[in-house]
Amino acid sequence: MSNAAREPLRGIVVAHGSIAAALIDAAEQITGARGFLTPVSNTGCDRGALEERIVTAVGPGPAVVFVDMAAGSCLIAALRRLRERDDVRVVTGVNLAMLVDFLFHRTLPPAEAAAHAAASGGNAIKVP
Amino acid sequence: MSLLLFRVDDRLIHGQVVLGWGRPLGLDRLVLVDDAVAANEWEQELYRMAVPANIEVVFASIASASAHLPEWKADRQRTALLTGDIESMAALYAADHDTVKLINLGGLHHRPGRTERLPYLYLTDDELAFLRNLAAEGAEVVAQDVPTAPAIDLEAIR
Numbered sequence: 001m002s003n004a005a006r007e008p009l010r011g012i013v014v015a016h017g018s019i020a021a022a023l024i025d026a027a028e029q030i031t032g033a034r035g036f037l038t039p040v041s042n043t044g045c046d047r048g049a050l051e052e053r054i055v056t057a058v059g060p061g062p063a064v065v066f067v068d069m070a071a072g073s074c075l076i077a078a079l080r081r082l083r084e085r086d087d088v089r090v091v092t093g094v095n096l097a098m099l100v101d102f103l104f105h106r107t108l109p110p111a112e113a114a115a116h117a118a119a120s121g122g123n124a125i126k127v128p
Numbered sequence: 129m130s131l132l133l134f135r136v137d138d139r140l141i142h143g144q145v146v147l148g149w150g151r152p153l154g155l156d157r158l159v160l161v162d163d164a165v166a167a168n169e170w171e172q173e174l175y176r177m178a179v180p181a182n183i184e185v186v187f188a189s190i191a192s193a194s195a196h197l198p199e200w201k202a203d204r205q206r207t208a209l210l211t212g213d214i215e216s217m218a219a220l221y222a223a224d225h226d227t228v229k230l231i232n233l234g235g236l237h238h239r240p241g242r243t244e245r246l247p248y249l250y251l252t253d254d255e256l257a258f259l260r261n262l263a264a265e266g267a268e269v270v271a272q273d274v275p276t277a278p279a280i281d282l283e284a285i286r
Contacts, residue, residue, distance in 0.1 A: 049237065
């Protein structure tokens, strides 16, 4: 494990419209953990500008990037710029349960935190 | 005619194209014309992920697409053709203006120097003038992000 991976993770939520900000607000209300998630919207920007927004939000890392859909502009922009970074992982299909889980596991390495959050997010999907 | 849509969209293949246009048009082929993507298999895989399995995706350079336009026009697959910028679509129009007649401006977003003309359409003055020249040459140019929105003629765009 690298030193960078032991630093608490930041979470970046990349989504259409205002979804990211709304999800983060809800996750912060539930957990009380504020300031560790950053929203990025694809509204009003082309591919290049969206990539820059994501890279700026990620900063020096380490980080987990949560994307709304498992395909499309947000995912493509994230992967184009981040796929070769060892200190960043990308998770698709972001939901509230996923973000709440992440906020409680920010001390894990990026790959473990991403897998943990993805599992929680998946487990939250049910047809009761 | 099986080429149903010629769209300029700087996000290339994304939900608005695949779902917004794909369903009502009954598309079974998307042609993405972009020299960079045509040369990058990894990016092609990413774009394929956004498209249902029943829709074929073709990645083509501008030169290759120009050569294939008559073939795509003649065959029976219901096809939408995408470029990420105006210049690429203009090159296709120049290659075959009998086929590329109606150009859809579907999404050109903010970047320095551009002005908002519509919520999904930002153009520099030079880009607007370029489009007007294209229209003067005979192309019909409209702005329309999704089929349920009205098509706005280039003449109405300021």
